[in-house]
Amino acid sequence: MPGITLDPAVAFFPDPFPEPWASDWGEDDLGLWMGMTLGEVRQVFRWIAPGRFLMGSPPEEPEREEREDREVQHAVRLSRGFWLADTVCTQALWQAVTGANPSHFKDDARNPVESVSWDDVQAFLSELNRRVPALQARLPSEAEWEYACRAGTTTPFSFGDNITPEQVNYDGNQPYAGGEKGLYRQKTVPAGSLPANPWGLYEMHGNVWEWCADWDGDYPNTPQVDPTGPQTGGSRVLRGGSWNSLGRYARCADRLGNEPGVRYRGIGFRFAPGQSGPAEPAGRVSEKSLAEPAPTARLAGQPRK
Numbered sequence: 001m002p003g004i005t006l007d008p009a010v011a012f013f014p015d016p017f018p019e020p021w022a023s024d025w026g027e028d029d030l031g032l033w034m035g036m037t038l039g040e041v042r043q044v045f046r047w048i049a050p051g052r053f054l055m056g057s058p059p060e061e062p063e064r065e066e067r068e069d070r071e072v073q074h075a076v077r078l079s080r081g082f083w084l085a086d087t088v089c090t091q092a093l094w095q096a097v098t099g100a101n102p103s104h105f106k107d108d109a110r111n112p113v114e115s116v117s118w119d120d121v122q123a124f125l126s127e128l129n130r131r132v133p134a135l136q137a138r139l140p141s142e143a144e145w146e147y148a149c150r151a152g153t154t155t156p157f158s159f160g161d162n163i164t165p166e167q168v169n170y171d172g173n174q175p176y177a178g179g180e181k182g183l184y185r186q187k188t189v190p191a192g193s194l195p196a197n198p199w200g201l202y203e204m205h206g207n208v209w210e211w212c213a214d215w216d217g218d219y220p221n222t223p224q225v226d227p228t229g230p231q232t233g234g235s236r237v238l239r240g241g242s243w244n245s246l247g248r249y250a251r252c253a254d255r256l257g258n259e260p261g262v263r264y265r266g267i268g269f270r271f272a273p274g275q276s277g278p279a280e281p282a283g284r285v286s287e288k289s290l291a292e293p294a295p296t297a298r299l300a301g302q303p304r305k
Helices: 091-098 118-131 142-150 287-291
Strands: 024-028 031-038 041-048 051-055 074-078 082-085 209-215 236-239 256-258
Touching: 031 091, 041 091, 041 142, 051 142, 074 142, 082 142, 091 118, 142 209, 142 236
Parallel strands: none
Antiparallel strands: 024 031, 031 041, 041 082, 051 074, 209 236, 236 256
């Protein structure tokens, strides 16, 4: 079964392009990108085309959550494409916006900002949007995050069935599913310093947990369109694992919830600018639709015609 199905009848090119906030833009082998410059700090965003995928993990995936509802596989359709930062927010960008740096690991300004709560991130995004009004920055939904993390794959990691510390920053003493032990760095690494996934997104696995917009809750077992999680809750979703996590927590499907006021040196975030383009025509989501072959198209964007 393919990891993603795209509808060839839909125009995947974002409209408008470039966005008014973009300082530079272009297209490469991975698709469309835009840059935003604030002072001397630059952040790149990747265009993620709309599509369908299976969210969660199959029952046979090693070391998945014991509670079925936490990772039950279900069909998801994302009807709109979206822009997503190719890295987590760095200390340099956080400081450019707020004038402060709450991070524990301050040896490199390119390191992820960490020790930030969900509430802190909302305040940061509010100030960033005040300074760059057209940006409309937000946290990605949990579904958007996993869709982007998988990048068209169906394996536990976008790199395949297992990972190494050369690909992912995690506790190499605690490998996944019988993998070999390896390096444990015991700290964060600069954003964008490890290999990107197939859609050009860096460190979606490991380095720091990433806040998502959703309240935490068990998954439904029915197909969903543009899911945004429970309406209320006590914890917000975190994804991706961190520098001190076991290998299992870096899986595409792994989920963690924490109170929105929690700060920890293993927690950061990446953000998504607002997207003003048209939605993909609504359609029924089904397991059958996910089994249809994906068209031969660039998954992260299409060339402009």
